[in-house]
Amino acid sequence: xxxxxAALHLGRLGEQWVHFHAMRLRDSxxxxxxxxxxxxxxxxxxxxxxxxxPVAASLLGDPSDTASACLAxxxxxxxxxxxxxxxxxxxxxxxxxxxxxxRIKEEMMAFPEKx
Numbered sequence: 233x234x235x236x237x238a239a240l241h242l243g244r245l246g247e248q249w250v251h252f253h254a255m256r257l258r259d260s261x262x263x264x265x266x267x268x269x270x271x272x273x274x275x276x277x278x279x280x281x282x283x284x285x286p287v288a289a290s291l292l293g294d295p296s297d298t299a300s301a302c303l304a305x306x307x308x309x310x311x312x313x314x315x316x317x318x319x320x321x322x323x324x325x326x327x328x329x330x331x332x333x334x335r336i337k338e339e340m341m342a343f344p345e346k347x
Contacts, residue, residue, distance in 0.1 A: 248323065250332065252339065256346055261313050263303075265332060266320035273297055277304035278314040285309070292318075299324045306333060310340075311347060 253264040264271070273293030277286045286308035288301040304317035321332075340347045 262316045264318045273300045275300035277308040
């Protein structure tokens with residue numbers, strides 16, 4: 233549980249190629265999602281003993297773009313870890329982001345040691 237592990241996965245969702253990179257850190261998870269090498273946004277979310285919904289904050293990028301924060305919240309709720317997410321895709325349509333989230337969950341089920 234001490235050393236970070238990384239997973240790099242590529243998948244085609246709809247008409248777009250999407251790259252995923254996940255790093256399991258000691259007590260947190262870093263997830264990057266994008267179509268090209270960029271870090272345009274970064275958000276963090278973590279569970280709180282005072283609220284059933286994880287708290288989230290935008291750390292980098294346009295704070296009105298909530299895709300990174302929303303995904304971080306959902307993953308923090310699922311993993312009970314602090315989660316950093318960088319979502320760098322132009323397509324923020326809710327059905328497309330649901331495809332992304334489901335693909336990440338598939339990876340979590342297939343490779344739990346990496347998350």
